[in-house]
Amino acid sequence: MTDPTSKDGTIATSLFDLRHTFESAQPLAFFADYDIENNNLVYASDGSVITARHTGTPQKGMLKITSNNIGYAKSDVTKRFRLNEGMEKVYEKINTDEFMERSIKEHLGMRVTLNDPWETTLCFIISQFNNIKRIRKITRAIVNTYGNEIKDDDGKTIGMGFPSSSDLMRATEKELYGCGTGFRAKYIKSAAEYCTNSLDLYKLNPNDYDKLMENLTSIDGVGEKVADCIALMGYGNMDAFPIDVWVKRTIENVYFKGKELKMRYIKEWAKERWKGYAGYAQQYVFWGGRQIEDIKALDKLRQPL
DNA sequence: ACCCAGGCGGGCG
DNA sequence: CGCCCGCATGGG
Numbered sequence: 001m002t003d004p005t006s007k008d009g010t011i012a013t014s015l016f017d018l019r020h021t022f023e024s025a026q027p028l029a030f031f032a033d034y035d036i037e038n039n040n041l042v043y044a045s046d047g048s049v050i051t052a053r054h055t056g057t058p059q060k061g062m063l064k065i066t067s068n069n070i071g072y073a074k075s076d077v078t079k080r081f082r083l084n085e086g087m088e089k090v091y092e093k094i095n096t097d098e099f100m101e102r103s104i105k106e107h108l109g110m111r112v113t114l115n116d117p118w119e120t121t122l123c124f125i126i127s128q129f130n131n132i133k134r135i136r137k138i139t140r141a142i143v144n145t146y147g148n149e150i151k152d153d154d155g156k157t158i159g160m161g162f163p164s165s166s167d168l169m170r171a172t173e174k175e176l177y178g179c180g181t182g183f184r185a186k187y188i189k190s191a192a193e194y195c196t197n198s199l200d201l202y203k204l205n206p207n208d209y210d211k212l213m214e215n216l217t218s219i220d221g222v223g224e225k226v227a228d229c230i231a232l233m234g235y236g237n238m239d240a241f242p243i244d245v246w247v248k249r250t251i252e253n254v255y256f257k258g259k260e261l262k263m264r265y266i267k268e269w270a271k272e273r274w275k276g277y278a279g280y281a282q283q284y285v286f287w288g289g290r291q292i293e294d295i296k297a298l299d300k301l302r303q304p305l
Numbered sequence: 306a307c308c309c310a311g312g313c314g315g316g317c318g
Numbered sequence: 319c320g321c322c323c324g325c326a327t328g329g330g
Contacts (some may be wrong), residue, residue, distance in 0.1 A: 128312040
C-alpha cells in the first residue's frame with residue numbers, strides 16, 4: 001500500500017540507462033535538466049515537477065522519483081521512458097550486424113522516449129537545419145518566456161511547464177525571433193495556431209503511420225523528417241525512421257560503401273531490415289553514428305553487400 | 306574566415 | 319513528380 005501523502009517513490013528498471021537516453025538528443029534533452037554527476041533528471045510535465053535519479057547498472061537499476069504529484073510522476077516516467085517495454089526483444093530485432101551490436105553495447109539501456117505530441121512537434125520544428133546545443137538554447141528560451149509557472153502547495157514556484165500551443169499563440173513572430181528561432185519563427189507561430197484551432201494532435205491515431213504522417217506534415221514547417229520524429233517520439237510509432245544528415249551518412253557509409261542514396265530508398269530499406277522496430281533501430285544508428293567522431297572510422301564497420 | 310547543423314517550402318523543369 | 323535553392327544563427 002502506497003502512502004498517498006508520500007512525495008517520493010521508486011521504480012525498478014532493467015535494460016535502462018538514463019544518461020544515454022537523456023543525452024541522445026531526444027525532446028527531454030531540449031528542455032529538461034540533467035545532472036550527470038548524480039545521474040539526476042528534473043523535468044516538468046502537465047503541472048508536475050518530476051525528479052528522477054537513476055542508480056545501479058543499465059542491466060538492473062532503480063529510479064528514485066520525487067514530485068509534487070508522485071502518482072502522476074511515476075506513471076509519466078514509466079510511460080516516457082517506455083519502462084514496460086521488453087528490451088530483450090527490441091535488441092534481438094535490431095542487433096542485425098556489427099555496427100548495431102557496437103552501438104547497443106556502447107549505449108545499453110538507451111530508450112526511445114515517448115513525449116507529449118505538441119512538445120515533440122515544437123522541439124523538432126526548432127531542430128530543423130540546426131545543431132543540438134542551439135536547439136536546447138532556443139527551446140529553453142521559449143519555455144522560460146511562454147511556459148507556465150508550476151507552484152507547490154505553499155505557492156512557491158518550483159518549475160516551468162512547457163507552453164501549450166494556445167499558450168504560444170500570444171507570442172508574436174518578432175518575439176519568437178527574439179528567442180533565437182531565426183527563420184523558424186513563422187513556422188512556430190503558424191503551428192501554434194494550426195494545432196490550437198484546426199488539428200487536434202491529441203486525437204490522432206498513433207498506430208496509423210500513413211495517416212499520422214499526412215496529418216503531421218500538414219503543419220507548416222513540418223516535413224517528412226520532422227514528422228517522422230514526432231511520429232516516433234511523440235506517438236511511439238515504430239514504423240517511423242527519421243533520416244537526418246547523421247543517419248543518412250551513417251547508413252550510407254556502414255551499409256553501402258559510402259554510396260549516396262535517396263531518402264526514400266533508405267527508409268524502405270530500414271523498414272524491411274528492422275521490421276516493426278525501425279524507430280528503435282534509428283536511435284541506435286543516429287547516436288552510434290554520431291559517437292564515431294571520425295566518420296571514416298565507419299569504414300571498419302562496413303557490411304558486405 | 307569557413308563549414309556545418311536531428312530540413313523545409315517554394316519554384317522550376 | 320524530382321531537383322535545387324535560399325534560409326537565420328551560432329557552435330566548432
